[in-house]
Amino acid sequence: MARVNPRIGRRVARMPGVKAAVRARANRIAAKACANLGEHRAEGDARIEVKRGRTDVVVSLVDVAALSIEYGRAAYTNRAGRRVGPMQGLYVITRAAREG
Template structure:
């Protein structure tokens, strides 16, 4: 008979062999993701980073511009019109073309490529 205690998963997840394997897998995914991103990037602020939680490792597509560009890179975006202001305060509209997603993280990690559904806000 086997008894599983509440702390068993936590103990196992913190074991050095498990942590070493998580680090190895995260590194491999990050390298593949960086290769995919480099193939499509002429210039830009996007990068692949590996972040560590308490137990888990995370491979992240980061974009420091704050324009949700990482989300658009991964899943794509629809064409839209955006209102901008120039340095004199004049407003003008800009057509932002749509683009297909590159699915950098999904491809690198072997996950299925799924477009996220849009949420309709009332």
């Protein structure tokens, strides 16, 4: 019976070619996400951030309202008593990952 090394995933993830491919893909996603965010940005401090780990790369949308920007929000009344309307999500990271 064949036996699979339980650490094979770690070995493959640390191969130079695999690390280079993961970083290249993350860079493409980050570039597309920046372009997607730029299409809708009128104001604010939202930005795309890339963090590289030992074997992985994380592309994130960084902002106080990052979840609302990415996935949208329902209508609500803010602390000042003003009604804020609903907003559809922009799916900045999601679209970049599908296209990238």
